[in-house]
Amino acid sequence: xxxxxxxxxxxxxxxxxxxxxxxxxxxxxxxxxxxxxxxxxxxxxxxxxxxxxxxxxxxxxxxxxxxxxxxxxxxxxxxxxxxxxxxxxxxxxxxxxxxxxxxxxxxxxxxxxxxxxxxxxxxxxxxxxxxxxxxxxxxxxxxxxxxxxxxxxxxxxxxxxxxxxxxxxxxxxxxxxxxxxxxxxxx
Numbered sequence: 001x002x003x004x005x006x007x008x009x010x011x012x013x014x015x016x017x018x019x020x021x022x023x024x025x026x027x028x029x030x031x032x033x034x035x036x037x038x039x040x041x042x043x044x045x046x047x048x049x050x051x052x053x054x055x056x057x058x059x060x061x062x063x064x065x066x067x068x069x070x071x072x073x074x075x076x077x078x079x080x081x082x083x084x085x086x087x088x089x090x091x092x093x094x095x096x097x098x099x100x101x102x103x104x105x106x107x108x109x110x111x112x113x114x115x116x117x118x119x120x121x122x123x124x125x126x127x128x129x130x131x132x133x134x135x136x137x138x139x140x141x142x143x144x145x146x147x148x149x150x151x152x153x154x155x156x157x158x159x160x161x162x163x164x165x166x167x168x169x170x171x172x173x174x175x176x177x178x179x180x181x182x183x184x185x186x187x
Contacts, residue, residue, distance in 0.1 A: 056163075057178045062098070065174035067108055069100035070166050073148070077158045077183040086129075089154040093117055093183060095128070095164050100146035110139040110147055114167040117153040117180075126153040158185045 043051070057063070062071030073096040080092045095117075099110045115128030128151040130139070141147050162180040 055177055057176055058181075059178070061178070063174060063176040064100075064102055065168060067101065067103050067106075068110075068113070068168055068174075069098075069102050069146075070113070070176055071098045071100075072096075072164065072178040073098055075164070075178075075180045075183065077185075079186060080154055085154060087154045089156045091155050091158055091186065093153045093155055093158070093162065093180070094134075095151045095153075095178075095180070097149050097151060097166070098146050099141065099149060101141040101143055103143050105143055107143065108141050110141055110149060112168065115151045115153075116165045116167070117155065118163040118165065119155075119159055120161070120163065121159055126155055128153050158183050 051058075057072065059072055059074055062069055075093060075095045077091055077093050080090050095115065097115075099113065101108045111130065116125045117128065118125045130149055131152055134150040134152070136147055136149075139147065139149070160181075160183075162183070164178045164180055166176050168174055
């Protein structure tokens with residue numbers, strides 16, 4: 001009887017801890033949703049139409065070509081201290097993109113997509129990297145499936161408005177551009 005009560009108590013404790021952890025995660029997720037909703041509310045229909053006409057996308061928006069569909073899920077910045085750096089830049093901008101194979105009959109390689117981060121302020125661009133420790137080892141995408149990629153850019157400083165572009169080597173007509181906003185600045 002005592003063992004049964006202890007087992008029930010242990011199960012209830014585990015369930016309680018799990019519920020608290022899920023609550024924290026959903027709280028973080030709702031903060032991201034609030035940020036996206038705030039951005040969407042601040043933009044009028046006319047402003048959105050004008051922005052889309054000029055080819056500039058925001059978080060959560062994507063494009064679809066003949067073979068690929070690409071959507072920018074989120075982007076964030078951090079100090080470049082936890083990895084081996086190929087440059088002397090002290091910051092990293094990471095963009096999380098969803099790449100979808102929209103074909104019905106062929107496997108595609110997401111490694112054929114090149115990413116650039118452009119700084120209009122400095123009039124320069126940075127090439128994106130698909131680091132093996134942050135991405136799937138196999139970037140082959142089966143028909144009608146997708147993969148999430150974390151594209152990293154080493155940059156000298158965090159700017160207010162970067163532009164992220166994707167270049168599909170086999171679909172030159174499709175080059176989506178996203179405006180990255182609200183990246184954390186380090187002082």
